[in-house]
Amino acid sequence: MSALALIFVVAGLGLIGWLTARARAASFELGGAKRLHSLPGQHGWYVAIWTVLPALLFIAVWSGMTPRLVQDAVLQHPAAAQLPAFDFERDALLAEAKRVARDRSATAFDPVAEQLVAPTRAAISYYGWIGAGVSVLLAFACGALAFTRIKARFKARTRVERGVMSLLLLASLIAILTTLGIFLSLLWESLRFFGQVPITDFLLGTHWSPQVIDANDPGKSLGAVPLFWGTFFIGAVIAMIVAIPFGLMSAIYLTQYAAPGVRRWMKPILEILAGVPTVVYGYFAALTVAPAVRDLAVMLGMPFASSESALAAGLVMGVMIIPFVSSIADDSIAAVPTAMRDGSLAMGATRSETIRKVLIPAALPGVVAGILLAVSRAIGETMIVVMAASGAANITLNPLESATTVTKQIVDLLTGDAEFDSPKTLAAFALGLTLFVITLILNIVALRVVKKYREAYE
Amino acid sequence: MNSPLPAQADRTPTDWNAPAMQKRIARRYAAERRFKLFGLAAVVLSAAFLAFLLATMVSQGWRGFVRTDVALTIDFKAAALPVDRAVLRTPGADLALAGAELENTVKGAAATQFGVGGEDAISEYAWLKVREAIKQDPTNLDRAVRIPVPASTRLDQALRGDGTAEAQALAERLKAAGLVSTGFNADFLRMSDSTDPVAVGIWGALKGSLLTMAITFLIAFPVGVLSAIYLEEYAPRNRWTDLIEVSINNLAAVPSIIFGLLGLAVFLGTWEVMGVRFGPILPRSAALVGGVTLALMIMPVIVIASRNAIKAVPPSIRDAALGIGASPVQVVFHHVLPLAMPGILTGTIIGMARALGETAPLLLIGMRAFIVQPPGGFTDPATVLPVQIFLWSDEVSRGFVEKTSAAILVLLAFLLAMNSLAIYLRNRFETRW
Structure with missing residues (x-):
């Protein structure tokens, strides 16, 4: 049975x-x-x-x-x-x-x-x-x-209710178990990895080519610095160059200038951008944006431009993050006491002067925290870079060249047909641990910033 | 008293009409207009990007729902397939017809009828359509019949004026003969993955998604709501409770791919405890493991939404219930929870929509198999809609472009429906206290 x-x-x-x-x-x-x-x-x-x-x-x-x-x-x-x-x-x-x-x-x-x-x-x-x-x-x-x-x-009720309470406690412990499970499993596999590859080779090495691993010295081709750079470049630089101005300005326009009717319609429309699955963005980036970027590069005189440039992935990722930045900026601007805004306007400042010189500085800690969270989301984003970014690990400052990211390499390493114990597979877990720790730090720092900001105005 | 301020008489009143002042005001107003314009541009450009994205998907994807058929006349009487007519009513019919080389007969008919390159004009799965027709009416085998069969990608492209010269010539010929017809491609919603872009469908992936979502809901909803109840209503303020809260808030911000690594290591890894090796807890590539992984991912979303909904129920409700003798458990399960339910369901639907669109963690736990048969149960190898989109986007054959976009349209339609339901629930049932 x-x-x-x-x-x-x-x-x-x-x-x-x-x-x-x-x-x-x-x-x-x-x-x-x-x-x-x-x-x-x-x-x-x-x-x-x-x-x-x-x-x-x-x-x-x-x-x-x-x-x-x-x-x-x-x-x-x-x-x-x-x-x-x-x-x-x-x-x-x-x-x-x-x-x-x-x-x-x-x-x-x-x-x-x-x-x-x-x-x-x-x-x-x-x-x-x-x-x-x-x-x-x-x-x-x-x-x-x-x-x-x-x-x-x-006393059936007492006993049943005691059972219900332990069920509730059990349910809330699952969150702790999941966090612990993530941390321990990543740590366990990473420790096995660092047993085979010295941690310094992994964190400081500048050569990444997991396709050819020398069995005697696996650390030589598993240096993750190019991945860290690519992740930072695509997620924290290019994507943020798009997301911060667009997100901030659309939040300012919708809260300070737009008529209530416009706001009621435009806010949900912008939020659709956050609801579109990342695989759709990835497909769009690979199919439409990347060729356009390559054509642009060719026009600018780079005949051998990559069709998997960092720019294409970063641009689309930035668009995906816009509503995220926008909603956080919206909240922090709304939290600034009205008296400050009214005071500034009463002194004769124009609305843009009030926004730039009073509201934004007052809301800055919240905005900064939001941007940190946005960066943490961007560097953890997977599908856009898997589909649109390249697998070649380069350290470059040119957005038209190819760059790869931590998340893309995790997917590439784990979707091949490798055995479970090879340094190649275990490297994915070490990359995952790095990603987990970095996003955790970003979140903790963001929370700290928000806490300080709250103390200032409440 | 020595005042730092200059005496009143020393100040000349500002001349607001002076040209310098006027220029300055004009400059400030210009800056104001520019700033406002920047804001408007940011909003419009963001919305324009969304519109462009959707327009691209629709303009490519609608073709995925349309199929071009070519009417093929096959003289079965002349072909005299060695098939026992009695078998055709039994489940063995498929095997019998395949054994009778029906595929070659169909190809041969296309070659003779359409001339040069004729067998390339029909799709590789055209003979399956013919097989259906024979099974429906076995008497077809005794006469010549005209059956519309799917056109190949090559012919389809040529009909749109795109392709080699021979293919275009063939397309012109067939069109002139009135053999080409187009119609709604119901097979796209009925079939599963295939190597032939004409024959692919999304039903297999969609069913995989539904099975996965069922598991996700069954785990994430009860666990999420119960822990929200505990944290909001009963939890004592102590270090344990803080730890739980910190865990939940952190989990909500963990990148989704990390959950894939968790699923791979914990549910699919092999463990060795005290010399005894026990294998994967859950079957690889199955809806079960995908559902559990996604449940862990969206649980924090449900917890946070449920806590907000529970918090919004006013304390007077609890006090009134306690006052007439309800126990703390009865207060929550008879009064608070029903009142908070619309908010909880809204949060749950939003979380489920996120799980439905998620791809990365499922790639890592092996739900990227080539699925020709829709999964029969929770433990069968399965794939989901977003992963199917990803797999098709990797195909080189040009016919897959429109199928990928069509699958994206189906996925977006599901997400839109779920989000609309969430908004409807919120507007219809939310009580303002």
Whole structure:
């Protein structure tokens, strides 16, 4: 029986438990003069939780153990003696036998695997039925036990609510677990990488060509400085040259000048820019913007200009970031006390003078924090650079030349057919750790700046 | 008292009408107009970029929904395919017709009928259309029938006046003979990936997206809402709570590709604990692992939106419920949560829209396979719409350009629908207290 079907059976038992317990609790109220401590529904939930929870836990543990048990059982079979001793090959044959055992229409290619199909099928069904039997029994036993505890004075509500509270706490712990999972998995794989490649080679090396790695000195072709430069150049320089003026000016225009009707329509339209999937921007950058940039470069007298220039990716990325900068600038300008603006206007300053000399300086910490967040988003952006930027790692100041980024290299390194332990694959995790740490620092700095700014005006 | 200010009599009143002053004011007003113009230009240019982007996609993508057919007459009676008529009503029909070399028969018919280069005029999957026609009406095998079959990319391009001289000549000939027709390409919405741009469809990717979104919703929604409830209503002010809040705020800012690395290392990696190796927790390339990864990614979005919605419910509601004897759990689940639900759902839909458009993390966990069959379940190899767009954008064949844009239009339509729903929900159900 599959785990899914089993879960449905257990859920059905839980429903039965809920209904019977509720009916029983309600019958106390009808029959005797005794008042119930808890509502009948809460008695129902108490029994339902006891029916479902232990059985589900068992199913989770059991389905984690079954593959191991099945494999052990299959290896006991006489035909298993013919299996090669080498781990990788043996696993492949066992996996093939398992696949055929699951899917009756499939056939095995290897004769040894073919022989193992029958024992595998037998073992799967054997352990499957054991699991099904135990979990149904468990559900029934725990449910019945809970049912016998139902009395008029039984404090079902307290117990159910304690369960609900632990569920809530558990849900909020998932955020911590995810953060921890990200950090530990990146750190773990990076440490393995730095076991093979010296950390100084990686962080300070200026030559990046993962296609050809010298097995004796892998660090020589895994120097990430060109990637850091490319990421900074595309995400923090070119994209920001587009995003900051456009974002800031459109925020200023929409908050200070535009008629309410215009603002009501234009603000959501600009926000659509942030909702367009990045793969669409990437396609647009690669198909429309990059050729145009190359033509421009040819016109400017660079006959061999790259069609994967840093400029094309950076421009489109900048456009994507505009609404982000704009909405943060909008918020910080709105937070400046009106008295300051009115005071400036009353002194005879024009509106643009008020904006440039009063509002922007007052809102500056918020704007700067917003720009830091925008940079952190730009350097983490993946699809635009994967589709429009080049894979060639150059350190260049010319936006018409090609440059590559950390995120593009992560995708390139991990989508090839490399084994999991090679320095090439592990390098992706080291790059990921670097990216994670840098975005984290940017966010923390941005939060600090915002905090200081708040203290000034509240 | 010695005043630093000069005596009143020393000051001459400003002559506002002096030419110098007038010039200065004119300059200031000009600067004002310029500044305003810059602002307007920024808004207009941003909107223009969006319009240009959409216009480019529509102008290329509409062709993806249109298919050119060529009417092909096949004389099955003369071809005398060795097929048992009885089999054609059974599931074995596909195999029987393929075994009877139907594909070559169709190609041969095209070659004889359309002349030089005729077999290149029809798509490689044209014979599948013929097969459908035969299965629908087996009597077709006893006569000559005229069946519209999809034109090849080459002919399609030539019909638009783009291609080699021979192809153009062939296109002219077919057009003159009245054999060419165009219509809505329903197959684009029904079929899956293929090597032939004429035969590709988005159904496989769309189904993968739907399965992935289902997993994402089932995990991210309950976990996100429950943790929002905990943090907003019950959490004591202590170091643990601060840690949870910091984690959630940081996760919201972590680049999406990092979640792909997390999924790759945790869900698909192999682990060795005390000498026992246990393999990937979740199957590679499947909707399941994609859904879990995206759920972790959008969970902070849902938590933050839900907290704001819960915060907006006025305390008087809680006080009233507590006052008539509700327990803290009842207060939240019977009163606060239903009132906060519109805000929570709006945030959830926005988060789901973000997950639907996400590509990078899914590339890393292997959801970039070549999927010819739509996935049957959560554990089958699958791909999603944005990844399909990415894969098609890499194809060199020119026919893929319009298909990519068409797929983008479908994706944008879904996102637009989701965001409109979110706006509608907000306007319809949001209560101002």
